[in-house]
Amino acid sequence: MNLSTLSFDIANLQAAYASGVTVRAVIAEAKRRCASDTHHAFIHRLTDAEIEPFLARLDGVDPASLPLYGVPFALKDNIDLAHIPTTAGCPQFAYTPGESAFLIQQLLAAGAVPLGKTNLDQFATGLNGTRSPYGACQNAFNPAFVSGGSSSGSAVSVAKGWVSFSLGTDTAGSGRVPASFNNLVGLKPTIGLLSATGVVPACRTVDTVSIFALTAADAQAVLAVAAVPDEADAFSRKAEPFGVDFSAGPFRFGVPRAQDLAFFGNTAAHGLFEASIERLKALGGTAVEVDLTPFLEAARLLYEGPWVAERYVAIKDFIDAQPEAVFPPVRTIIEGGRGKTAADAFAASYRLKALKRVCDAVWKDIDCLLTPTAGTIYRIAEMQADPIRLNSNLGYYTNFMNLLDYSAVAVPAGMLTSGDAAGLPWGVTLGAPAHKDVPLLRLADRFHRAQALSLGATAALLADTPAIGEVPKSALGAGTVKVAVCG
């Protein structure tokens, strides 16, 4: 077997292990690939000595006995890995945790092997990937373009085929926008399914850890291992039954009204979105026009409203003491949280509650919502020249999901074939209420496989990977339904 061309999708890796390839050989190859990083994807690549304990615990273990045996992964550098500094993209903020984050512990116990801590928009504040003193992260397809953020390096390291999957975080869209820009599946799970213990908060009430993977099947495999309720995290929630699995069809999907769509001049993206609607119809979906107005109002609350004060609370002692250590646009945003009043916060929470009531009404009529993940993509130079406005454009379709407590999966929707960004990938997002992660992943997989695409920025073909299967036995549970019995 030629390891240098081995696709790291999980099914392929498992086949390699079943055929006798050793975990040390695979991880050495993964390490070699990670070392080729010229995209500013990594803040820290683990040394041999740092990786060794994870390999040692797999010695003598049957590869088939662990769901993520020998699967290399990367994690955003706002998530703790024991004895490796966590920087959150700010070297002056760095600390070295004694323990790995609770959800990382689950992955390690399942046999996954960490290769590196990835670059990010500092303190997870941004959707573009340029806001880092470790360098502007470059798109996996074209280094002149942004990677998307804030989970920039996490997306690039998977897209390049260096690791099998990675972890990001997602408050405003940080787990979805980089997936779209790098031809990946990006799962933004139901808030609380993945423990936040050992994760640097952005906005604690609306943060979630996210998963980047080459396929929806891989995202599901990681979610099934990682979604363990955590007593120590007050925001941790148990997975609830997802109810009817609409993914096999027939299903009804929402599509924004024409006047609610924004592609910021990217006509090729608009074309891919229209093709995506037709693709979902061909899969058994009925399109239903949705008025996006209340969703977009909720989206604006995230940065215009008081939630930015959560970012300030998260690093209050640090930014008060060393404001100059914070990356300029990030500092402007986070310091803006200082002046918000509690009255602002409560008034906005009332508004959000009312908007959620309006938005939730759509689920009576549709199973899921289809939107672009981001309307367009920008060059790094463009983003750096206009860092607030262009970043805001990237969050147009993503900012409302966590505020409204929805689950979402970003999925590739084809390649841009014209315009400045020709040759770059583009993607859509499927959204649904909380706890619909599994049906969303299944529908995303069908949508993904209805296209002839490569995996990430690699030469491997999606068609060579198996379709998504049943949820592995896990904390996620199955699609149980509730039956009321009078008594």
Add this chain to the structure above:
Amino acid sequence: MNLSTLSFDIANLQAAYASGVTVRAVIAEAKRRCASDTHHAFIHRLTDAEIEPFLARLDGVDPASLPLYGVPFALKDNIDLAHIPTTAGCPQFAYTPGESAFLIQQLLAAGAVPLGKTNLDQFATGLNGTRSPYGACQNAFNPAFVSGGSSSGSAVSVAKGWVSFSLGTDTAGSGRVPASFNNLVGLKPTIGLLSATGVVPACRTVDTVSIFALTAADAQAVLAVAAVPDEADAFSRKAEPFGVDFSAGPFRFGVPRAQDLAFFGNTAAHGLFEASIERLKALGGTAVEVDLTPFLEAARLLYEGPWVAERYVAIKDFIDAQPEAVFPPVRTIIEGGRGKTAADAFAASYRLKALKRVCDAVWKDIDCLLTPTAGTIYRIAEMQADPIRLNSNLGYYTNFMNLLDYSAVAVPAGMLTSGDAAGLPWGVTLGAPAHKDVPLLRLADRFHRAQALSLGATAALLADTPAIGEVPKSALGAGTVKVAVCG
């Protein structure tokens, strides 16, 4: 039938109507009784002309066809009754609503007849009843003592036998403390069961309308009519199945550790609490000691933390324009909300979330929690001399319930037989998770009937009223249980 001595408990009224007594005769008698108010219970008693439309709609109606046919009630003057001014205890704030509050509309449709708008601690800010420009509301048993608040007049009007039931509101304990001080059942339902449309907010995220009644059966009858989900109120919730009905026993009830109990010198109250524990045991309960520390920390958040900013938001335009119109201690408290930051608000919400996780763990071991409703009671003169500290004492056991999203029923526990407050009633509260309102009411009824008590401050006997029955068919639903079916 001698109407002047007719007990207005609902069962007795229904019997009177069945025997041919007319609604006009009953309401005339109720009006006569209300006119005797020397306790500062009412801000406005309805005139004949104002009552007439409610009587006219009952003309020719079969009394048995409406669950609250001809039942006189009073409502706290922060709840809208169409065409009657709502003052919230502040004449300069008054406005005249065109419509009745959504939940009042339900009661009117069920045949209930409003007799008056009741006095309150201004803007529902207080637990004692003295904070009103309409006069310090006097206890139904002894006018030298506080009525409790903020729903002061609502409690007194029921205790005196002037009306059958009344509505209050409860944020920190305003629906429970006055029940305890006036020998009533006070239901503080699960937040959201009773619509807040047409109610002046105190702290919108933790407010609920509450019900004062002579018996638990009457409180249940009112709840069953009033608990209608309201699309217009973003905080409205549907009743969920209450699960196992623990009220028939055997059940397990929590009791605070000795060091967590505070009676503020009232040894007679302490004795009644110990008797209450024994009474619950005799009803099939097993007492379980509970560490109240996290509950008490949550309680302190309500006034020491940012939630007071919600009170400021609720009347911001008014208090900014006319601060001198606000009653002195109320003004001090509400203006304190102006200076709280959004960072304070989020940090406190995180703390509350963590505390709730700890507090909720008790429900694994107990079905309900028994506490005093208030440790002691004060004279009006004492309260006016030390208005903040003594008020705070009254909320020691009540402030945490809404913050933690619990349901609670205050129930009489006997009369104080020694000390300064001898001759006054005293009560306990049974608390449980949200949606346990019905089992709590049933257990409260058993607890209540295990004592030989009069109804409120009237001469009528509890023993002459029927025990609580099944929940009337209503939005409340029954004690359904959930069964998971894999599919």
